[in-house]
Amino acid sequence: MLSMRLCLADLQEPRWRTEGGRWINGESWIEPANVSALVMEVNDDRAPRVRVRVKECKREEADFVELTMEPGQACLSAGVFGTAPLYLAERAGVLHASWDLTLLRPHLRADRLVPRVVARTLTRQHRYASETLFEGVHRLTERASATFTSSGLRIHHPEPAEHVLEPRTLRPGVDPLAALDGLLTEVIRQAPTATGCVGVELSGGADSGNVALAVKAARFFEVHSFGLLMGGSVGRQQEERRRALVEHCGFHDTAIPAMQHPPFCPDGVRALCKPHDPAGAFYQEAFDVVREQAASRRCEIMFTGSGGDEINAHHSRRQAELPTPEPVPWLGDKAVRALAEVNEHLAPIPVLPVPTLMAFGMHNPGFLRAGVWPVSPLAHPRIVRFMEQLPHEHKHGKALFRERIRQAGLPEWVAAPAEPENFLTVLEKGLRSYGLPVLDDMLRESVLVDLGYLDPKALAQARDGAAAAPVIPDLLCDALALEVGLRSLM
Template sequence: MLSFRLRLADIQGIGWRWDTDRWASGESWIRPAHAAVLDAELVQCQGAGVCALVREDKDGEADYTSLLLRPDEVQVSAGVFGTAPMYLVAVGEELYGSWDLAELRPHLRPDRLNSRAVARTLSRQHRYGADTLFDRVYRLTERATAVFTPAGLTIVYPEPAQHVLQPRSLRAGVDPVDAFDGLLTEVVAEWRSTTGSVGVELSGGADSGNVALSTAAAGFGAVHTFGLLMDGRIGLHQRDRRRVLVDHLGLQDTAVSAMQHAPFAPGGVRGSRLPHDPAGAFYQEAFDVVRAQAAARGCEVIFTGGGGDEVNAHHSRTTAELPTADPIPWFGDKATQALAQVNENLAPIPVLPVPTLMAFGLHNPAYLKLGIWPVAPLVHPRVVRFMEQLPHQHKRDKMMFRDRLRRAGLPESVAAPTEPENFLAVMESGLRTYGFPLLDDMLRESLLVDLGYVDPDALARARDHAERAPVVPDLLCDTLALEVGLRSLA
C-alpha cells in the first residue's frame, strides 16, 4: 500500500511535507499507492512520533499498512487481509520498503539468494513467512510488525490466529445458502459508497460466479466483467458459461484470449525482460492484458474469486499435512540441500488461508500499479469464519456455491460444469513456442546453474525429453520463470 525510503537521521523531528505524490523529510520519503479507494494520512502521534497510515476507504473492517516513526526507530505494521505485499530491506541506517519488489531493484542481489526460498520456488512448495528469494530482503506478513533501529531490522510476529477447528451443526430451519448469500453480498456492498466503476474477474467457475452474483446485487452503478478464455472444447464451454452469467446479470463483459498471451510470449513482462518479481505467477502475461482492460474501463476496484478452493477445503488446520514433493531431476546440490529447510521460518497461522495470501503476493501488485485495488470477498474474515463452521456436506464439491447459482436461475452447465477451465494447455503452448529457446539460452548461461541450484546436464536432458514428450513437465515453467525473473533484476 505504500513505498518508502527512511533514514534514521531524518525522522528525529516532525518536518514532513507533501511533495507531489509523497511525504518528504530530508532525504526520506513515504509514497502511498495511488489507488483511488485507499485513504492516506500522516499525523502527529501521542508523545514523540509521526504516524503514516494507508488503509482501504470503505465501510467495515479494512486492510491497512502503517508506519510509526520515532527517534531512532521505525515500525512497519500490516493488517489481516494481506492484499498487497510489503517488502523490506535495511541498508546501513536506511530502511527501504515497497509493495512492488522491482522498486527495490538497486538493493536486490540476484547472486545472493535465500536458498530455502529458491528451493520452495523451484519445487512449488510455497510457504508463507518473512523469507523472499533475496538474502536480507523480507516480506512483512499479515499482522506482523517490522522494527528498524540502529541495531538493525527485526520482524515481530503476532500470535497465531484463532480458527474454528471443527464444523458446527446447523440450527433447525437455517438455510446455509440464504445465509451465505446475505453475508457475501454484505461484504461486497461495503465498497458501494467509496467507488464508482467496479470489475469482476469472471472465469465461468463457481467461485467467480458467486462473487459476480453478489456484485450485481450490491447496487453498484456500473459493473464490468473480465476473464481469460481458453482454447478448444473447454474454451467453448467456458465461453458459453460466461455469456449466460453476463446476460443473466446484465453486466458488461470483456474477454481476453489466454493462448495469445502465453507465458514468455514476446511483448509480455518476461519476453520483454522488464524488471519483475521472479516468483510472479505463470499466467502473468495473460492477466496483464486483463488488468489493462480493467484500467481502460475506469475500474477502481476489481472483485476476484480468489480463495474459493481454500474456504471449501475439507480438512482441519491442526491435522492437515502437506504432500511430499516428487524429486526434480534437474535440481542442483544447493537446491537439494535446501529442500530440508522449506518448512523453517514460517509465519504463524494467519486469519486468511495461507495459499490465498501467497496468491495475493503474485497476483495483486500488477493491479496496484494501474491504480486498481483487488478485493477477494470469499476470504473476508467473516466469510472465512462462516465457512469454517459450515458442515462439510455443504462444502464438498462446493455444493453450497453451486446451489446458490442454481437458485439464482442459472443452468446446470453454469452451476456444475463437467469440464472446468484450467491454464495447463496455455502453459504448455508457451513453453513449447517461447520457452524452449529461452531454455537453450539458459543452458549456455544461467544464474541458477552458476549458483548451484540447477544441474545443467540434467536440465538439458529434461529439455530434450520434453520436446519429444506429449506433455511438457510444468515445473520447467517455474525454473525458467525464476531464471528470467532473476535476470530482469540483475
C-alpha cells in the same frame, strides 16, 4: 500499499510536508500506492511521534499497514487482509519499503539468494514466510510488525490465529444459503469505490460466479466483467458459461483469449525482460492484459474469486498434511541440500488461508501497478470463519456455491460444469512455443546453474525429452520463470 525511504536521522525532527503525492521530511519520503480506493492518513498531533495509516477509503476495519515514527525508531505493522505484500530492506541507517519488489532493485542481488526459498520455488513447495528469495529483503506477513532502529531491522511475528478446528452442526431452521448470500452481499457493498465503476474477474467457475451474483445484487453504477478464455472444447464450454452469467448480471464484458498471451510470449513482461518479481504467477502475461483492460475502463476496484478453493477445502486444522511434492530431476546440489529446510522459518498460522495470501502476493501487485484495487470477498475473514464452521456436505464439491448459482435461475451446466476450465493448454503452448528457446539459452548461460541450484546435465536431458514429449513437464516452467525473473532484476 506504500513505498518509502526512511532515514533514522530525519526522525529526530519530524517536519513532514506533502509534495507531488509524497510526504517528505529531509531525505525521507512516504508514498501510498496510486490507487483511488486507498487513503493514507498522517497524524502528527503528538509530535515528535507521527502515525501513518493506509486503509481502504470506506472500510472501517483493520488497517492494511500502519507506520509509527518517533526519534530513533520506526515501527511498521500489517493487518489481517494481506491484499498486497510489503517488502522491507535496511541498509546504513535507511529503511526502504515497497509493495512493488522491483522498486527495491538496488537491494536484490542474484548472487545473494536464500537457498531454501529458491528450493521452494523450484519444487513448487511454496511457504508463507517473511523470507524472500533475496538475502536482506523481508516480507511483512499478516499481523506481523517490524521495528527499525540504529541496531537494524527486526521482524516480530504474532501468535498463530485461532480457527474453527472442525465443522459444526447447524441449528434447526438455519439456511446456510441465505447466510452466505447475506455475508457476501454485505462484504461487497463495503467496497471502497467513489464512482461506482468496478470490475469483476469472471472465469465462468463457481467461485467467480458467486462473486458476480453478489456484485449484481450490490447495484454498482457500472460493472465490467473480464475473463481469460482457455480455448479448445473446454474453452467453448467456458465461453458459454461466461455468456450466461454476463447476460444474467447485465455486465459490460471483455473476453481475452488466453492462448494469445501464454507464458514467455514475445510481447509479455518476461520476453521483454521488464523488471518483475521472479516468484510471480505463471500466467502473468495473460493477467497483465486483464489488468490493462480494467484500467482502461476506469475500474476503481476489481472483484476476484480468489480464496474459493481454500474455504471449501475439507480438512481438520489439526491433521492437515501438505501434498507430497513431485520430484524435480534437474535440481542442483545446492537446491537439493536446501530441501531439508523448506519448512523452516515460516510465519505463524494466519487468519486467511495460506494459499490465498500467497496468491495475493503473486497477483495483486500487478493490479496496484495498473491503479486498480483488488478485492477478494471470498477471502474476507468473516466469510472464512463462516465456511470453517459449515458442515462438510455444504462444502464438498462446492455444493453451497453451486446451489446458489442454481437458485439464481442459471442452468445446471453453469452451476456444475462437467469440464471446468484450466490453464494447462495455455501453459503447454507457452512452454513449447516460447519456453524451450529460453531453456536453450539457459543451457548456454544460467544464473541458477552457475549458483548450483540447477544441474546442467539433467536440464539438458529434460530439454531433449521435452522436444519429443507430447506434453512438456510443467515443472520446467518454475525453473524458466525464476531464471528469467532474476535476469530481469540484474
